[in-house]
Structures are given as structure tokens and as C-alpha cells.
Amino acid sequence: MIITAILMKVLPDLINENIIAIFSILVLFLGLYILTDGFLIFIKYAFGKVKSKKEFVEFFIKISPLLLSLIVAILKLF
Structure with missing residues (x-):
């Protein structure tokens, strides 16, 4: 989750949405x-x-940090 947030803030133009979806x-x-x-x-x-x-x-x-990561991953799929 932290890595995804950093990638979305630092490299927004270079990251394809498909890569973020696969990571999620x-x-x-x-x-x-x-x-x-x-x-x-x-x-x-x-x-x-x-x-x-x-x-x-x-x-x-x-499990507590992963529940938040799961919520973010599910929201990104929609």
C-alpha cells in the first residue's frame, strides 16, 4: 500500500493504470x-x-495493515 502510494505520487505519468491494477x-x-x-x-x-x-x-x-491494503486494492479494481 505504501509502495503504491509512493508510486502514484512520484511517477503519475509513467505508471500505466494496468500496472497499478496488477499490483493491486x-x-x-x-x-x-x-x-x-x-x-x-x-x-x-x-x-x-x-x-x-x-x-x-x-x-x-x-492483518491490520493488510486489511487497509485489501480495501484499496478492491477499490482500484472498480
């Missing part, structure tokens, strides 16, 4: 992968297989 799709798939991994951690935590909350909290720390 890649960010979207990365975010979906992390969401899936985090969802599995959530299921393990819900059924008691994760004994500590540390792994569960690390999931939310890891």
Missing part, C-alpha cells in the same frame, strides 16, 4: 492468503487448540 491484485491475493492463515488460527483458538493468546494477537497485528 497481487496485494489482494497476498492479503487473502494471510486472512486464510489467520482464519485457521482463529478456528484453532476457538476450539482450544491454541493455548496462548500470543498467536491469536499476532494474527491481528499482522
Whole structure:
């Protein structure tokens, strides 16, 4: 997300919209992968297989910037 913002501010004439859309799709798939991994951690935590909350909290720390990136990627596709 930060890289996309820098590229959009620094090089607006040189960047094709298709390149930004492809980059956004890649960010979207990365975010979906992390969401899936985090969802599995959530299921393990819900059924008691994760004994500590540390792994569960690390999931939310890891996912918070990517949720914003996912929103930006989805908005760029439309």
C-alpha cells in the first residue's frame, strides 16, 4: 500500500493504470492468503487448540495493515 502510494505520487505519468491494477491484485491475493492463515488460527483458538493468546494477537497485528491494503486494492479494481 505504501509502495503504491509512493508510486502514484512520484511517477503519475509513467505508471500505466494496468500496472497499478496488477499490483493491486497481487496485494489482494497476498492479503487473502494471510486472512486464510489467520482464519485457521482463529478456528484453532476457538476450539482450544491454541493455548496462548500470543498467536491469536499476532494474527491481528499482522492483518491490520493488510486489511487497509485489501480495501484499496478492491477499490482500484472498480
